[in-house]
Amino acid sequence: MATSITMPKLGLAMKTGTVGKWLKQEGDSLKKGETLVEVMTDKITNKIESPADGILLKIVAAKGTKLSVGGLMGAIGEVGEDISAILAASPVAAGSADSKEKVKAASGGIVKTPATGGGKVKISPAARKLAEENDIDYTLVGGTGPEGRITRDDIEKALAEGVGTSSDDRPTLKVMPYEGMRRAIGENMLASWTSNAKVTHHVSVDMSGILALRKQINEGLKDKDKISVTALLTKAVARAIEINPAVNVTLDGDEIKTLQEINIGMAVAVPDGLIVPVLRRANEKKLTQLNEEIKDLAKRGRRNKLNVDEMNGATFTITNLGGYQSVDWFTPIINPPEAAILGVGRTVDKPVAVGGEVVVRPMMGLSLSFDHRILDGAPAAEWLAVLIDMIENPQKIFI
């Protein structure tokens, strides 16, 4: 009995996923649970395990194919087994539209499917010739023909839009495809940059209080249980939002909503990009719990083991470059639909004036980017003042 490999639902909100790299080829034998294929959403890339023992009989959805949850990706079974029933049951693009334009829209306009099949790009001869004549990389063009085939129209459209063309003939060391998570990040960043009115406030805060508190808390603890600066900062931010929710807002149509939950997104660098897992109700959690959760999310995030639900629902994000010891302030880009993001820079000893005396203090750079459409400079500054008070007088975090 052959088994279908279908697009998994990696989170409650997931509706579609993109097939990533197949880690096995057609004809390879598989053990149940063995990693088989990568699946990408706009937030994560997950490795999917084989649902059964057997032979990978057919790869239906090649790398780059976008499928609905449950869509057929391939089939596993015994050598020579008839999988026509599985293939026949696979949903196909709706073709019942009653005009040519509608047919095109249904097959290509909405879900853009890169035209790949069995590892080979599907392109009509006419489209291929046109692409070659115009020096277009047609592998970057989405196909709207039957089975995702790239048609002459698609190339003409790509020509008009400048997709796939390169006038840059400088020699390259390496070429990476702009796809998957990389492309999702790129598109999200650009969408954020062009869709909100971003302003960034910069400030230095004295970290001596929080570092002293941390030392005190961690005394006698095993390394693995020690509370991180990140955990303390996250707790401080969550408490500051609790006191002054000015930054915990979102623009929804013609309403500016102040959100009830304080869910802190935590930007984590991963090998091919960046993910933002979410610490839910961070204000309600104990410091030790938050500390554990941060470690767990970061660890699983770097291994691509997070599910989509763990990346959804942030109301405010912290992005921390402090560890690199090279940046004081920067201008982080807001993670929509959030209204603000806090950039954390390095902590370095600097001379500061305290009570009329110049003293050396560990100073940390903070950069608060916010969407000026819904949050003005003054309330943002007021909120930052609350946060600075929390950080410089960390006992207040726990009041």
Place this chain on the structure above:
Amino acid sequence: MKQMTYAEAIRDGMRVEMQRDPNVYLAGEDVAQFGGCFGVTGTLYDEFGPQRVLNTPISEAVIVGHAVGAAAAGLRPIAEIMFVDFMGCCMDELFNQAAKMRYMFGGKAKVPMVVRTPCGAGMGAAAQHSQCMESWFTHIPGIKTVMPSTPADAKGLMAAAIRDDNPVVYIEHKQLLGVSGDVPEGEYVVPLGKADIKREGSDITIVAWSWMMQKALAAAEQLAAKGINAEVIDPRTLIPLDKDEILKSVSKTGKLLIVHEEVKTSGFAGEIAAIVADEGFDYLDAPIKRVTAPDTPIPFSPVLETAYLPSEEKIIKAVEEMF
């Protein structure tokens, strides 16, 4: 112009050529006083007499065999075979004698003969009286194959077939015999090997002939209402084939659908598809598709016969799948 049925137009084509050339004569089963099994020869016996319109014995081998000899000796016979399904009985005379003679005699002998024969299903005539078998003839070098779809083409192609110095198999569709249309009066010749664009379009090329031509045109009208503008090309003669017109059309539309009533495997659509894949590969924006009868004898049951035949709906469905 005069309104004529397809059958009348064939008869008019024969009549005009018989008047023009005393070497043209007609022979077949019941073609004389009776006027032909489907009435195509009609009154020609009364007009031209027993020397020019001859009844033959019930022997296809005699009908075609005598014509080969007469043609080689200088006459221009039109031999009627009552159903194309009976061609098996005279195949040696046709493919080994008529088709080869001009080549084997180094061009010294000509075989200017026409074999007229009706084809086609849709009349509940079952497996032995309903076939379309044009590929049997297109596969024989030395024979020309003509399949008109309109009364005017039926007349003009009949004239060209008679005037041609080679054996021509002229296949009439039984479903078309009663179809009327404008037909030029007097001498009228449609050259063999010249396709006709029956409907201009820009989105897809549909190649069809004989009865399927009419189905393709009807389908094209319905497709137009759905926003797909099909160009419908009637090659009119399969050998010689006007491949230039087909390639020109595909270069414009990028898509090709071929419709024929004969069965799919080894059908002439495969030949056209191969030519376009070979010589027009870079024009293609979609795989070439065929709508044909399935690879099975024609069923007697009217319900199954309807299911067997290519239809407007099948053409429309095939076209829509290409977009």
